[in-house]
Each structure stands twice: as C-alpha cells, then as structure tokens.
Amino acid sequence: MTQPALTHADYRLSQLDELEAESIHIFREVAAEFEKPVLMFSGGKDSIVMMRLAEKAFYPAKLPFPVLQVDTGFDFPEVLATRDSWVSRLGVRLVVASVEQAISDGVVVDDGKTSRNRLQIGTLLHVIEDEGFTAAFGGGRRDEEKARAKERVYSHRDEFGQWDPKNQRPELWNLYNGRIAPGEHMRVFPLSNWTELDIWHYIGQEQIEIPVIYYSHRRHVVERDGMLLSAGDHLPLHRGEEPVERTVRFRTVGDMTLTGCVESDAGTVDQIIEEIAVARVTERGATRGDDRFSEAAMEDRKREGYF
Amino acid sequence: MTQSVPVSAPEADAPDLARPTMDLLRFATAGSVDDGKSTLIGRLLLDSKAIFEDQLEAVERTSVSKGFDYTDLALLTDGLRSEREQGITIDVAYRYFATPKRKFIIADTPGHVQYTRNMVTGSSTADLGLVLVDARQGLTEQSRRHAVLLSLLRVPHLVLAVNKMDLVGYDQQIYERIQAEFTAFATKLTIPDLTVIPISALKGDNVVNRSEHMPWYSGQSLLHHLENVHVASDRDLVDARLPVQYVVRPKSDAFHDYRGYAGQIAGGVLKPGDEVLVLPSGMTSRVAGIDLHTTEITEAFPPMSVTVRLEDDVDVSRGDMICRPQNAPNPSQDIDAMVCWMVPQPMRARQKLAIKHTTRIGRALVKELQYRLDVNSLHRDQEASELGLNEIGRVQLRTTVPLLCDPYAQNRTTGSFILVDEATGVTVGAGMINSGN
Numbered sequence: 001m002t003q004p005a006l007t008h009a010d011y012r013l014s015q016l017d018e019l020e021a022e023s024i025h026i027f028r029e030v031a032a033e034f035e036k037p038v039l040m041f042s043g044g045k046d047s048i049v050m051m052r053l054a055e056k057a058f059y060p061a062k063l064p065f066p067v068l069q070v071d072t073g074f075d076f077p078e079v080l081a082t083r084d085s086w087v088s089r090l091g092v093r094l095v096v097a098s099v100e101q102a103i104s105d106g107v108v109v110d111d112g113k114t115s116r117n118r119l120q121i122g123t124l125l126h127v128i129e130d131e132g133f134t135a136a137f138g139g140g141r142r143d144e145e146k147a148r149a150k151e152r153v154y155s156h157r158d159e160f161g162q163w164d165p166k167n168q169r170p171e172l173w174n175l176y177n178g179r180i181a182p183g184e185h186m187r188v189f190p191l192s193n194w195t196e197l198d199i200w201h202y203i204g205q206e207q208i209e210i211p212v213i214y215y216s217h218r219r220h221v222v223e224r225d226g227m228l229l230s231a232g233d234h235l236p237l238h239r240g241e242e243p244v245e246r247t248v249r250f251r252t253v254g255d256m257t258l259t260g261c262v263e264s265d266a267g268t269v270d271q272i273i274e275e276i277a278v279a280r281v282t283e284r285g286a287t288r289g290d291d292r293f294s295e296a297a298m299e300d301r302k303r304e305g306y307f
Numbered sequence: 308m309t310q311s312v313p314v315s316a317p318e319a320d321a322p323d324l325a326r327p328t329m330d331l332l333r334f335a336t337a338g339s340v341d342d343g344k345s346t347l348i349g350r351l352l353l354d355s356k357a358i359f360e361d362q363l364e365a366v367e368r369t370s371v372s373k374g375f376d377y378t379d380l381a382l383l384t385d386g387l388r389s390e391r392e393q394g395i396t397i398d399v400a401y402r403y404f405a406t407p408k409r410k411f412i413i414a415d416t417p418g419h420v421q422y423t424r425n426m427v428t429g430s431s432t433a434d435l436g437l438v439l440v441d442a443r444q445g446l447t448e449q450s451r452r453h454a455v456l457l458s459l460l461r462v463p464h465l466v467l468a469v470n471k472m473d474l475v476g477y478d479q480q481i482y483e484r485i486q487a488e489f490t491a492f493a494t495k496l497t498i499p500d501l502t503v504i505p506i507s508a509l510k511g512d513n514v515v516n517r518s519e520h521m522p523w524y525s526g527q528s529l530l531h532h533l534e535n536v537h538v539a540s541d542r543d544l545v546d547a548r549l550p551v552q553y554v555v556r557p558k559s560d561a562f563h564d565y566r567g568y569a570g571q572i573a574g575g576v577l578k579p580g581d582e583v584l585v586l587p588s589g590m591t592s593r594v595a596g597i598d599l600h601t602t603e604i605t606e607a608f609p610p611m612s613v614t615v616r617l618e619d620d621v622d623v624s625r626g627d628m629i630c631r632p633q634n635a636p637n638p639s640q641d642i643d644a645m646v647c648w649m650v651p652q653p654m655r656a657r658q659k660l661a662i663k664h665t666t667r668i669g670r671a672l673v674k675e676l677q678y679r680l681d682v683n684s685l686h687r688d689q690e691a692s693e694l695g696l697n698e699i700g701r702v703q704l705r706t707t708v709p710l711l712c713d714p715y716a717q718n719r720t721t722g723s724f725i726l727v728d729e730a731t732g733v734t735v736g737a738g739m740i741n742s743g744n
C-alpha cells in the first residue's frame with residue numbers, strides 16, 4: 001500500500017508539491033477551527049481537485065465534513081456520474097440542494113427574469129443557513145479573472161451571505177483568521193494560488209478521475225451566439241437551428257443550457273495542457289453563457305455570495 | 308497497514324520525473340504611484356504569455372474608451388470597480404505567471420504610505436521584494452520606506468528596478484548614482500541579497516530580454532534574475548518545528564490504532580527515528596514514521612504538509628509543537644515584538660486582543676508600547692502612547708497561554724503572529740517577535 005519513499009536533493013519542492021502542501025494546510029486549519037465545514041462540489045475539475053486534496057489532508061481518516069452540491073437540474077449526466085464515483089470511493093456524506101425544490105418551497109422566486117445562476121445563489125445560501133454550515137470550501141482561483149485577484153483564502157460572508165470589502169481580513173504568513181459571529185460563514189478557497197495549468201498538471205500527476213466530457217468526444221451540438229451548446233431535450237431549438245455532430249470537449253462543466261464546448265481533439269491530460277497553453281481565451285470568457293457581463297458584474301455576483 | 312520503514316539512507320531512488328521540476332517564487336512588488344509597477348507587471352504577464360486574449364481585449368477596450376491610444380498594460384492589473392474609477396489600486400492583488408523553469412506568485416501592493424499594512428501583508432510570504440523607482444526622480448522617501456518594510460519582514464532577496472531608463476537616455480551615470488545611494492541605505496538594514504537592475508517597463512528593456520540600449524549593464528534581465536534567484540536555502544532548515552494542526556485518528560478497522568499528528572513543517576528536517584520533544588507538555592518520544600498520504604517519507608522539511616506518528620502514546624493536540632529536545636522554542640507569556648497596526652482604531656496600552664501564533668490561539672494584553680518606529684527615518688518615538696493605522700512599533704504583550712516562540716529573524720513562521728479584535732473579529736495587527744526574549 002505504501003509507495004516508494006520520496007527524497008528531494010536540495011530540500012526543494014516542485015511548485016505543485018508546494019501548492020499541494022499549502023492547500024492541505026488550509027483544509028486542516030478549517031477542519032480544526034470551524035464547527036461545521038462543507039465542501040461545495042460542482043463536479044467541475046477544480047472541485048474534484050479539492051476532493052483529492054481533502055482526501056490527502058485527512059488520510060487515512062475520512063473527510064471530517066460533508067460535500068454539498070447545488071443541483072440546477074441541468075447538470076451533465078457525466079458530471080453526476082463522476083460525483084457519485086468520488087462520493088462512494090471516499091465514503092463521504094453528500095448533501096444535494098435542488099434549485100427546483102427551492103423554487104417550489106418558495107425559498108427562491110423564479111420570476112422568469114432572474115438567470116438560473118442567481119437562483120443557485122439563493123438555493124446555496126439557504127442550504128448553508130439551513131444546515132448551519134460555518135465554512136464552505138469553494139474551488140475558486142484568483143487567476144480566473146481580475147475580480148478575484150484580491151480575494152482572500154478566508155472570504156468572510158455576513159448573515160446575508162454577502163461579501164463586504166470592509167469585513168475582509170488581511171492575510172499574513174500562513175495565519176488565517178477564522179473568527180465569525182453567529183449567522184456568518186466563511187467561504188474558503190484552498191486553490192487560491194493555483195492556475196488552470198496547475199490544476200491540469202495535478203490531474204495528470206495524480207491520475208484524477210474527472211468527467212469524461214473534459215476530453216474530446218463526439219457530440220451533437222448547436223451553434224448559438226458564437227458558442228457550441230450541447231443539443232438535447234434540455235435545449236429547445238430556435239428557428240433554423242440544426243444539431244450537428246462534432247468532436248468537442250468542455251473546458252468548464254456547468255449548466256447544460258449555458259455551458260459551451262470547443263472543437264478539440266485533446267483526448268489526454270497532456271493534450272489538454274498543450275491546448276490550454278496555446279489557448280488565447282480564458283475558461284470563463286468564452287464558454288460560460290451568462291459570464292458575458294462586464295468585469296463589474298463579476299464583482300456584483302461576488303457581493304451577493306455567488307462565489 | 309503501515310509498517311515502519313527501516314531507517315537507513317535511501318538508495319538512489321529514481322527521481323520522480325513525471326513531476327515538473329518547476330519550483331515556486333513569491334515576490335512582493337512596491338513602488339510609488341506612477342513609477343510603472345502596473346506596467347511592469349503587465350509586461351511580465353504579457354511576455355510570459357500568461358495573459359489570455361480576452362483579458363487583453365478587455366484591456367484594449369478599456370484603454371480605448373479611456374482615450375489611450377495604446378494598450379495600457381496597467382489596466383490589466385486593476386481589479387475592484389471603485390478603484391478603476393479612481394485609477395488607483397487598494398489592497399493586495401495576487402497575480403500569477405510562469406516560465407518553463409519557475410512559477411511566480413506576485414503580491415502586488417499599492418505604493419503610497421497609507422498602504423503600509425498592504426505592503427507588510429504582501430511581503431509576509433515573499434521570498435523576494437521588488438522595489439521600483441523612476442530613474443528621473445531617483446530614490447524617494449517611499450522607496451526607502453519600502454526597503455525598510457521588506458527588511459523588517461525579513462524578505463531574503465531584494466531587487467531595485469530603476470525604471471523609465473528610456474526617459475533618461477539610458478544614462479549609465481544616473482543608474483549608478485541611484486544604485487550607490489540605495490546600496491548605502493541598504494547597509495543600515497538587514498538585506499542579505501540586493502540586486503539593482505536598470506529597466507524600461509514600457510519598452511521592455513531588461514525586463515524579459517537584455518536591452519541593446521544599455522550595453523554598459525552586464526547583469527541579468529529582471530525575469531532571468533527572478534527565474535534563477537536561489538530560494539530553497541532561505542527557509543530555516545536547522546530548527547525542527549512542526550506546529551500540530553490536526554490529530555488524525557481514523558477509528559476504522561483498517562487503521563484502528565493509527566494516530567497521526569498533522570501539520571505543515573515550519574522548520575528543520577524531521578526524519579523517522581528522530582528523538583522529539585512535545586511542547587508545552589515536555590513529553591519526549593521518537594518519530595515512528597512520517598506520512599504524506601500513502602507515501603512514507605524519509606525526511607520532512609518546510610513547507611511540506613505531513614502527518615507524523617510517534618512511537619509512544621503521548622498526549623498531543625492542536626496548538627502543540629513537535630521539536631527536538633536540544634533545540635526547542637521557549638514557551639513564553641511575555642512577548643516582545645514589532646507590531647504593524649492595520650485598522651484606524653489605534654492600539655493602546657491595557658487593550659485586550661485575541662492572538663494567533665502558529666496553530667495556537669489565546670488572548671493578549673497590550674502591556675506597553677515601547678516606541679513607534681518612523682519607517683522613513685528609522686527614528687524611534689519613545690513618547691508615542693498609541694499605534695495608529697499603518698504604524699509600526701515595538702510592543703510588549705502578556706498572553707493568557709504560553710506561546711512557543713522563536714525570534715522572527717530565526718523563523719518567519721514560528722516568529723510571527725496576528726492580533727484579532729475580539730468584538731469585530733477583524734485582524735488588527737501583525738507581529739514579529741524580537742530576538743530579545
């Protein structure tokens with residue numbers, strides 16, 4: 001069961017080992033200092049890397065906290081399959097908060113105008129309050145866009161689940177201030193210092209199981225607003241739209257009706273890394289339908305506790 | 308089942324080639340407004356291809372809408388909306404880029420005096436400090452303050468980038484005068500490694516590639532220096548320190564008697580078989596094994612996160628420290644430290660605060676403010692009765708629990724702490740323990 005011992009010539013860690021050590025330290029600090037942590041699992045590659053890091057942080061014990069998924073009702077089946085595979089392998093409790101359920105319970109109002117992402121915010125904040133979670137691990141990375149460059153590892157949220165700049169604390173050394181008042185919670189980002197390429201190098205190094213749709217595959221797609229969306233009953237066709245089969249892959253996996261894929265032959269992690277290193281478009285800018293706001297919109301969504 | 312690995316020199320293990328051998332450098336940047344810091348960072352990101360097209364397009368859109376006729380690289384690095392309107396940057400922004408040799412994390416801290424707290428924050432984890440000066444102005448009060456703060460935070464490497472050389476005709480004398488002046492100033496501080504590089508952030512001279520306009524400069528370009536500066540030996544590899552974060556007790560059949568103490572190595576090199584001392588209890592034992600997930604490792608050093616198993620059934624919990632009998636921190640409730648105050652509400656004697664040191668939390672009483680340090684002149688104001696926002700002073704604290712301290716000069720992890728306001732929960736101070744006690 002034990003692998004060969006590791007030695008390091010001049011006491012130098014690779015940057016991935018150092019990022020891993022930092023993230024594991026964060027998981028352990030939160031598990032030690034917070035009453036009820038939870039790991040927010042979207043099924044995406046970042047939240048899966050978080051699962052792997054949490055696994056390492058507490059091995060050979062199980063994760064000392066549950067995993068939470070906000071079910072939009074429009075998740076890719078491949079993503080749900082990977083979620084279940086991880087949950088069963090780690091033997092961790094899965095809490096699923098359904099947006100549909102939240103709507104029918106009147107927790108969030110679907111007035112036809114609010115985007116599905118906004119409904120997710122209400123559902124998420126409700127389940128955090130309902131279950132009494134005091135810390136929620138998120139897979140957000142500072143490198144994703146400019147609005148996150150100043151984000152803390154411990155991001156304070158008030159009783160309304162809102163991010164208020166004046167409540168955020170300076171973070172020095174590896175000392176995190178986890179003090180919160182009742183009703184407040186901490187959003188924790190263990191992957192703050194990871195870039196998209198770091199995530200992929202780590203997936204390759206650890207042979208991490210991720211949803212197959214990250215890799216190139218044949219799929220019927222519809223071209224809409226310059227994006228390739230996955231065809232299916234979840235996506236009613238507009239006039240003149242004709243699904244066509246292409247070899248594609250998803251750079252991010254979110255809501256099936258909003259998340260575009262890209263034409264790609266990248267079937268392995270190394271090929272994906274090569275494709276990303278060359279890619280000239282960030283993961284959020286091109287393939288997230290509802291991310292096509294101005295930069296300020298990302299800040300507004302953060303203020304409301306979306307990420 | 309974990310079995311104890313025979314404690315013998317490991318034969319030549321095949322180096323794990325799968326892992327990229329890139330290592331990591333964290334550097335803090337500082338400069339007065341308009342010295343060119345954002346332009347420099349924008350260029351480093353651009354030239355290292357870290358900027359993806361849509362961020363570049365966003366910048367070009369914003370630059371044009373602001374009436375600029377060129378891509379204002381600085382806009383790439385601004386974040387919060389309110390700042391963009393004022394065109395200034397508040398708070399510490401972290402940026403990432405990499406070359407095949409090394410990954411970089413930049414702590415970009417705004418320049419002016421009322422952001423000393425951000426500079427202290429950004430420098431706390433920095434291996435290197437990059438101070439920018441405008442060649443036309445030379446050293447300013449701010450550049451001296453930045454050097455003082457980097458020295459106070461014990462940042463091991465410092466680079467002075469003399470920027471906008473293109474505006475002074477790439478004049479060697481101007482560069483050498485600034486270099487001489489700064490080097491002289493630095494001798495009063497503790498800056499073990501200083502490099503002065505003439506650059507033009509806008510034109511790119513000596514940023515990524517050597518400049519043809521400055522043949523008289525024989526040193527490396529900025530990026531080449533950042534890629535090669537040696538950081539592995541900056542860490543304290545002498546004093547074994549493992550602050551215990553979390554006790555791992557699986558209570559599962561497969562591991563029913565497994566008991567491991569998990570934490571991030573803060574100092575020294577720990578090996579299976581080492582005799583260890585657990586503080587504050589004073590119990591001694593031996594390392595039975597060191598686990599890194601499913602791997603048993605033969606040596607653990609900073610900043611590895613590991614789980615240590617001990618031979619004896621010793622009572623160890625979070626907040627304890629595993630160290631060596633002949634080399635241990637001294638438990639103390641009287642702390643003498645330099646403190647940087649980070650909130651408008653000033654710090655006064657008799658004030659009570661929460662204190663966090665490594666994995667230990669306690670309460671602290673401010674016994675005395677010995678002096679306030681003027682970070683520009685290094686003058687010590689003994690009459691000062693309080694410490695205001697962005698001010699630094701020497702403080703005597705009394706804590707409710709003994710802290711397992713080392714001097715900050717010896718170990719930046721076991722020599723530092725944060726002070727937290729018990730009412731608001733906000734971090735109000737950052738402390739660096741002096742060598743005195």
Ligand SMILES: Nc1nc2c(ncn2[C@@H]2O[C@H](COP(=O)(O)OP(=O)(O)O)[C@@H](O)[C@H]2O)c(=O)[nH]1
Nearest residue numbers: 339340341342343344345346381471507508509
């Ligand atoms: N000529 C010249 N201008 C520069 C150079 N670096 C920056 N600038 C200009 O100086 C101004 C301030 O630069 P900026 O990066 O915003 O400074 P910051 O406030 O330190 O971030 C901008 O107009 C830049 O284009 C340089 O090396 N040469």
